[in-house]
Amino acid sequence: MSAEPVAIVLLSGGLDSATTLAIARAAGYATVALSFRYGQRHAIELDAARAIADAFGVREHKIAELDLRTFGGSALTDDIEVPKDRPLDAAEVPVTYVPARNTIFLAHALALAEVRDARDIFIGVNAVDFSGYPDCRPEYIAAFERMAALATRAGVKGNPVRIHTPLIELRKTEIIRRGLELGVDYGLTRSCYDPDADGHACGHCDSCQIRLAAFAELGRTDPAPYS
Amino acid sequence: MSAEPVAIVLLSGGLDSATTLAIARAAGYATVALSFRYGQRHAIELDAARAIADAFGVREHKIAELDLRTFGGSALTDDIEVPKDRPLDAAEVPVTYVPARNTIFLAHALALAEVRDARDIFIGVNAVDFSGYPDCRPEYIAAFERMAALATRAGVKGNPVRIHTPLIELRKTEIIRRGLELGVDYGLTRSCYDPDADGHACGHCDSCQIRLAAFAELGRTDPAPYS
Numbered sequence: 001m002s003a004e005p006v007a008i009v010l011l012s013g014g015l016d017s018a019t020t021l022a023i024a025r026a027a028g029y030a031t032v033a034l035s036f037r038y039g040q041r042h043a044i045e046l047d048a049a050r051a052i053a054d055a056f057g058v059r060e061h062k063i064a065e066l067d068l069r070t071f072g073g074s075a076l077t078d079d080i081e082v083p084k085d086r087p088l089d090a091a092e093v094p095v096t097y098v099p100a101r102n103t104i105f106l107a108h109a110l111a112l113a114e115v116r117d118a119r120d121i122f123i124g125v126n127a128v129d130f131s132g133y134p135d136c137r138p139e140y141i142a143a144f145e146r147m148a149a150l151a152t153r154a155g156v157k158g159n160p161v162r163i164h165t166p167l168i169e170l171r172k173t174e175i176i177r178r179g180l181e182l183g184v185d186y187g188l189t190r191s192c193y194d195p196d197a198d199g200h201a202c203g204h205c206d207s208c209q210i211r212l213a214a215f216a217e218l219g220r221t222d223p224a225p226y227s
Numbered sequence: 228m229s230a231e232p233v234a235i236v237l238l239s240g241g242l243d244s245a246t247t248l249a250i251a252r253a254a255g256y257a258t259v260a261l262s263f264r265y266g267q268r269h270a271i272e273l274d275a276a277r278a279i280a281d282a283f284g285v286r287e288h289k290i291a292e293l294d295l296r297t298f299g300g301s302a303l304t305d306d307i308e309v310p311k312d313r314p315l316d317a318a319e320v321p322v323t324y325v326p327a328r329n330t331i332f333l334a335h336a337l338a339l340a341e342v343r344d345a346r347d348i349f350i351g352v353n354a355v356d357f358s359g360y361p362d363c364r365p366e367y368i369a370a371f372e373r374m375a376a377l378a379t380r381a382g383v384k385g386n387p388v389r390i391h392t393p394l395i396e397l398r399k400t401e402i403i404r405r406g407l408e409l410g411v412d413y414g415l416t417r418s419c420y421d422p423d424a425d426g427h428a429c430g431h432c433d434s435c436q437i438r439l440a441a442f443a444e445l446g447r448t449d450p451a452p453y454s
Contacts, residue, residue: 065294068338100338103378107334111295111327140377147370151330156361 004030006059007120007164008109011035013048014191015211016124016167019179021056023166024122026182032116033061034109038101039069044199048190055185064108068098084194084204102135106144106163113161114152122164128171141165172214187223200227231257233286234347234391235336238262240275241418242438243351243394246406248283250393251349253409259343260288261336265328266296271426275417282412291335295325311421311431329362333371333390340388341379349391355398368392399441414450427454 007029011017024031035049046063053061102125109121125136134140141163149160167175179186191211192201201208203226215222234256238244251258262276273290280288329352336348352363361367368390376387394402406413418438419428428435430453442449 065292067292098338099341099380100334100378103334103337103374104331107327107330110330111325114326134380134383135378137377140374143370143374143377147330147367147374150364150367150370151327151362153326153361 004028005120006030006032006116006118007122008032008034008113008116008118009058009122010105010109010124011049011053011061012124013045013052013189014124014207015172015179015186015189016126016175016191017049018052018184018186018189019175019182020122020124020166021052021058022179022182022184024120024164025056029120029122031056031058031122032112032118033058034105034112035061035063036066036105036108037063038066038098044195045190047199048188051188055188062112066104066108068101068104084202085209100135102133102140103144106148110148110152110161114154117154119154119159119161120164121161122166124167125165126167126170126172126175128169136168138165138168141168172210173217176214176218176220185223189224191224196227198225198227200225202227231255232347233257233259233343233345234349235259235261235340235343235345236285236349237332237336237351238276238280238288239351240272240279240416241351241434242399242406242413242416243353243402243418244276245279245411245413245416246402246409247349247351247393248279248285249406249409249411251347251391252283256347256349258283258285258349259339259345260285261332261339262288262290263293263332263335264290265293265325271422272417274426275415278415282415289339293331293335295328295331311429312436327362329360329367330371333375337375337379337388341381344381346381346386346388347391348388349393351394352392353394353397353399353402355396363395365392365395368395399437400444403441403445403447412450416451418451423454425452425454427452429454 007024009021009024009031011021011033021031021033033053035046037046050061106123113121127137145163149155191207193205193207194202201224203212212222234251236248236251236258238248238260239262248258248260260280262273264273277288333350340348354364372390376382418434420432420434421429428451430439439449
């Protein structure tokens with residue numbers, strides 16, 4: 001075992017979580033990546049998560065099984081159409097919102113942190129280009145951290161976990177610039193809500209729109225495959 | 228659909244959650260019971276949960292799949308020996324503690340509440356005979372509720388969920404007395420941490436000890452089967 005502190009990093013396979021992993025590694029953490037097979041319509045993102053975890057030399061990559069389809073209620077898990085080319089300034093919470101997803105993901109990260117004696121959890125939520133999800137806001141993360149301090153054996157003993165959100169105040173262009181500095185290969189990442197059977201991104205869902213606009217603004221070509 | 232408000236009730240198949248379901252029904256809620264197959268060493272409690280859900284005429288009984296064994300760290304999911312006949316006033320968090328279990332369970336309840344338009348979640352945690360688990364304390368529940376209000380679409384729209392803990396301040400004898408008034412058949416419930424292959428309770432783990440002592444104090448025989 002190295003003497004590096006251990007951090008749990010939520011790793012979806014997307015651009016944000018890959019950048020978050022790079023930031024955690026650069027900050028000197030040994031990392032345990034945590035991904036979920038949660039009934040998402042496309043499991044291609046798990047392949048991406050594996051490739052990214054390998055590229056960054058994580059200590060361990062856990063894939064936890066969930067079944068959020070049991071509950072339904074989202075275009076990401078159900079047969080609801082993913083909206084294409086919609087204006088991104090819409091005030092509504094979009095249909096791609098998965099109910100309580102970050103709470104469920106962070107709850108699992110908290111369990112894993114406890115059994116791995118980790119005091120740090122990293123999650124790539126973003127409140128700027130956050131696409132209207134309530135559980136990506138700073139006040140939500142702060143409330144989760146307060147709850148977590150009371151939830152666990154380590155918390156009770158005075159060692160609460162910290163939830164790190166290094167991207168939360170960054171624009172997408174800033175995230176990509178930071179990731180490129182840290183050696184993230186964005187060709188490995190997958191962000192699309194509605195990829196085709198070969199894993200090619202659609203280019204038109206909220207997630208693709210935000211990503212493509214950011215690469216364009218940086219004068220770069222997104223290296224991920226598009227259909 | 229009835230006009231009754233809908234509540235999500237976490238139902239483990241044990242004495243406390245059965246009583247909690249009875250209380251939610253008596254309070255006029257239509258109920259959606261939520262149980263978990265989470266890699267527990269004995270799945271007999273899910274059979275108990277089904278029988279209890281039927282007895283109380285729940286509207287729906289969801290069994291969500293999890294795999295807490297992936298994480299390890301508890302005598303309830305791993306090959307760690309369940310302690311027998313230990314003094315119940317021990318200050319330590321016991322090895323039967325499953326890391327972050329109530330946080331994971333409540334996170335799922337929150338997701339289900341959102342997709343069923345329920346504003347109420349019932350959980351049978353107990354801070355008196357609580358066997359040393361950090362995530363059974365009132366301050367933990369209050370912190371979860373504050374987090375939940377920020378986590379979901381309904382919360383953002385000003386309809387946060389309430390977490391009801393009707394047993395939290397009750398002694399085990401008071402819980403049983405209340406349940407008997409409400410018609411709970413405790414013969415259907417299973418509380419043992421280490422039952423035999425036929426589902427008979429061991430009589431010696433923390434959970435059995437607390438339960439047997441309470442029935443004895445009430446001058447009653449516990450109707451559940453013991454080996």
